[in-house]
Amino acid sequence: MNSVSAAVGGAATFVWLGMVLAISFIEAPLKFRAPGVTIPIGLGIGRLVFRALNAAEAMLAIVVIVAVATGSPGPVVVALTVVAAVVLAIQIAVVRPPLNRSSDRVLSGEDPARHRSRAHLYYVALEVVKVVSLLALGCLLQAA
Numbered sequence: 001m002n003s004v005s006a007a008v009g010g011a012a013t014f015v016w017l018g019m020v021l022a023i024s025f026i027e028a029p030l031k032f033r034a035p036g037v038t039i040p041i042g043l044g045i046g047r048l049v050f051r052a053l054n055a056a057e058a059m060l061a062i063v064v065i066v067a068v069a070t071g072s073p074g075p076v077v078v079a080l081t082v083v084a085a086v087v088l089a090i091q092i093a094v095v096r097p098p099l100n101r102s103s104d105r106v107l108s109g110e111d112p113a114r115h116r117s118r119a120h121l122y123y124v125a126l127e128v129v130k131v132v133s134l135l136a137l138g139c140l141l142q143a144a
Helices: 003-031 039-069 075-107 118-143
Strands: none
Touching: 003 039, 003 118, 039 075, 039 118, 075 118
8 A cells, every 4th residue: 555545544544533432432421421411411412422423434434435545455454444434324324313313202302211222232333343443444554
């Protein structure tokens, strides 16, 4: 892989990874422990934050894809890039809509205990897959 593409792709990959780790695995669980943050307030904040995160992730994914595509990558780099991008697309297009519907019901005043969604577990599982793929991809790109 050429050095410029590897450097740009690696940097974008690690920025993407850092954002996911900071938001999904630090901010999201902690916000509900803050004093005065109710479930509806936490959900409202979470929706805004994850909408912004997913938009930033999409932009970073484009940067990574372009860097990888222009850098003569090996098959493992291509596969990891595809995994990260596809996981993000699934999260945005398939998993977030049911999460939004569930949070809409809670925000409209319905009991949160009645609207626990497995979609949240799917989102978290996909985040783990994405984190592993981004970590491996970033390491490979930086080693190139």
